[in-house]
Amino acid sequence: MILLNSNAQQIFWLGRYLKRIQYLCSQFPFENNEDALLYAHAFCLPAFDVSSLNELVLDAEQPSSFGWQFQYAKDNVQDLRGLISAKAYAELNQNIKNACVNAAYICDVVDECHDVMEAESEEIFLFFKLGQCIEQLDRQLRLKQKIEQTVVELKQITALMKPVGWVALSETLLEFTRHQDLKGFYQLSDGLQHIFEVGTCDS
Known part of the structure; x- marks a missing residue:
């Protein structure tokens, strides 16, 4: 496979999006x-107390809301059509759809999507x-x-990930271990973005 x-x-x-949703769900309300x-x-959100933050999380117009985060995830799934199996594609879409319709399902969706991705090739699961x-x-x-x-x-x-050409990622992570703070x-994020743009990940 060429990835x-x-x-x-x-x-x-x-x-990233699914992990973000999972943590937010674990804290909400x-x-x-x-x-x-x-x-x-911490996330530069326009909220000043419990009530305003809970309202923001449920406001479909807000980029940090459950609705927006699921839309981001859904867009990524759409872009993966043809790369992942038809079964995985259908299951991911169904899981996200269920979570959007029934808020009580949100906390389960990441674990189920994780299982779907784990059933794909090792390389795909590693990037996930x-x-x-x-x-x-x-x-x-x-x-x-x-x-x-x-x-x-x-x-x-x-x-x-070294065997699939991502040697530079280890070097980038090593630099982070020397400066384990937000800076x-x-x-680390910039280095990872650079690798995505110019690095090799063919197998």
Whole structure:
């Protein structure tokens, strides 16, 4: 299989969007102002208390809402048609549709989509997992949460990606381990974007 850089990036972002939805769902509804303000400040959201943040998350007009995040994920799935199996494509679309129709289903959708992607080729699943880990690292740094286990997982993923030509990713991650803060993360993100644009991921 030949996995184009653009396809790899779409899989990566699908992982990021779904991981973002999963964490937000685990916190929603926010119940105290301190947690709400911490989250809103970390992600530069126009909310000033529990009520305004909960309303924003449900407001389909807001880019940080569940609705927008699912639309981003849906767009990525559409772009992967023909790359992933017809069965996986149908299941991903159905899962996202169910979550949009029934809010109670949102917290389950990421796990189910994860299982769908894991059944695809190892290379496809690695880019999906990479996206999930990068999203998790971003959130942990913004909210000042522990990142040690995520860094370990990223090292494992990047080691598995070397055989498909992504050697530079290990070098980029190594630089981050020397500066494990938001500035280092932005440099990691820039390095990853550069690899998606010019790196090799053919197999």
